[in-house]
Structure formats: structure tokens, C-alpha cells
Amino acid sequence: EVQLQQSGAELVKPGASVKLSCKTSGYTFSNYYMSWLKQMPGQNIEWIGNIYGGNGGTGYNQKFKGKATLTVDKSSSTAYMDLSSLTSEDSAVYFCARHRVPYWYFDFWGPGTMVTVSS
Amino acid sequence: DIVLTQSPATLSVTPGESVSLSCRASQGISTSIHWYQQKSNESPRLLIKYASQSISGIPSRFSGSGSGTDFTLSINRVESEDFSVYYCQQSYSLPLTFGSGTKLEIK
Numbered sequence: 521e522v523q524l525q526q527s528g529a530e531l532v533k534p535g536a537s538v539k540l541s542c543k544t545s546g547y548t549f550s551n552y553y554m555s556w557l558k559q560m561p562g563q564n565i566e567w568i569g570n571i572y573g574g575n576g577g578t579g580y581n582q583k584f585k586g587k588a589t590l591t592v593d594k595s596s597s598t599a600y601m602d603l604s605s606l607t608s609e610d611s612a613v614y615f616c617a618r619h620r621v622p623y624w625y626f627d628f629w630g631p632g633t634m635v636t637v638s639s
Numbered sequence: 640d641i642v643l644t645q646s647p648a649t650l651s652v653t654p655g656e657s658v659s660l661s662c663r664a665s666q667g668i669s670t671s672i673h674w675y676q677q678k679s680n681e682s683p684r685l686l687i688k689y690a691s692q693s694i695s696g697i698p699s700r701f702s703g704s705g706s707g708t709d710f711t712l713s714i715n716r717v718e719s720e721d722f723s724v725y726y727c728q729q730s731y732s733l734p735l736t737f738g739s740g741t742k743l744e745i746k
Contacts, residue, residue, distance in 0.1 A: 555735075564737050564738065564739045565728075565737040566737070567734050567736065581733075581735075615683075623688075624735060625673040625688045625689075625728065626673075626683070626685060627694075629684075631682055632682055
């Protein structure tokens with residue numbers, strides 16, 4: 521069974537950084553891409569970028585370059601996203617979701633991690 | 640970036656009715672559109688891929704159509720579990736983008 525398990529909710533101060541994780545199981549991690557997506561409360565979904573489980577190659581939405589950094593640990597089949605210089609605009613739920621190029625749709629999603637930026 | 644416009648923003652229906660949700664792209668995207676259902680406080684669930692292709696495990700009352708710029712998600716005889724928000728997503732070009740969603744609510 522495919523599972524994407526995300527880390528718990530975070531409360532962080534403005535200007536700080538946070539690292540979110542997405543631990544996977546039930547499929548061959550290196551054969552898929554992992555995307556990260558942002559959903560602010562009551563808002564639509566934004567694609568942040570993706571990373572290939574095989575070689576760690578990345579692609580970013582220009583809007584999130586400099587804000588998000590994606591990495592993987594193949595040994596534990598886990599994807600990570602670092603968010604830096606956090607502001608209130610970064611308060612959101614962040615999802616990880618897998619896809620397989622050239623099929624750019626998301627067939628499995630993690631449950632999401634709520635990040636709250638507040639002093 | 641490709642903009643996806645979903646309409647209506649909210650659709651109020653009675654269980655048993657059939658509905659159509661619209662997604663319009665700002666430029667032609669062939670059939671590179673996918674539909675998701677998101678229930679409150681849950682992650683999205685893939686319903687339809689590439690405009691009209693069905694997904695294993697998704698009830699047959701969900702279907703999709705369209706190509707180019709205009710797409711439709713149809714639900715035949717809405718059931719109580721279907722009341723949620725529906726999003727379309729394009730994969731024609733990067734960055735991937737989503738529509739703003741249609742909320743299906745009980746009348």
C-alpha cells in the first residue's frame with residue numbers, strides 16, 4: 521500500500537526556517553517524482569516544485585525559488601522541503617504528492633503539514 | 640502561467656441531482672487537465688486524469704470531458720459523500736497550476 525507520511529504541525533517565528541518531511545512506503549521511491557504543494561486557508565493549491573527520487577534532480581515554480589529547497593534521502597525513501605525566511609504569507613498547509621513523469625498528475629498525496637508563522 | 644478558471648464557485652444541489660462543473664484554461668492545453676476532490680481537512684484525491692480517463696477505485700458516476708480550453712467534470716446523481724470542493728489542475732506547461740475550486744454544497 522502506497523503511503524506518504526508527513527511530519528507534524530509547526531509553529532515558527534517570523535524570519536526562521538523550517539524543514540518538513542514526507543516519508544514514503546509501498547512503492548519504489550527512485551521511480552517517482554515528489555512534488556510539494558501549498559494551500560493557504562480557504563485558498564486554492566499552488567505547486568512549489570518537484571524532486572526526482574532517483575537522482576535528486578529538482579524543478580521549481582519561479583514564485584518559490586529562494587523560499588523552498590527540496591531534497592531527498594533515498595536510503596529512507598524520504599523527501600524534505602526547507603522553507604526559509606518565513607513570514608505570515610508562508611502560513612499554510614503543505615502537501616507532498618507523488619507523480620511519475622511524463623504523467624504530471626498526483627495519484628497519492630500526504631495528509632499535509634500545517635505551518636503557522638507567528639511571533 | 641496558465642490560468643484555470645472554475646465555475647461556478649459554489650453549486651448548491653440536492654442529493655440525486657446530476658451536475659456539471661466547469662474549468663476553462665487561459666490557453667489551449669489539449670487534454671492535459673486533471674480533476675481532484677478535496678474534503679474538509681483532507682488532502683485532495685485524484686478523480687479523473689487527462690480530461691476523461693477514469694481512475695481505479697473512483698465511482699463511475701464521476702466522468703470528465705473536454706479538450707483545448709473548456710473542460711467539464713460531471714457527477715451523475717450526486718451522493719451525500721460527494722459534497723466537497725473540486726479542483727482542476729493543468730499539466731500542459733510548468734508551473735503546474737490549479738483552478739480556484741468549485742464547492743459542491745447541499746441545497
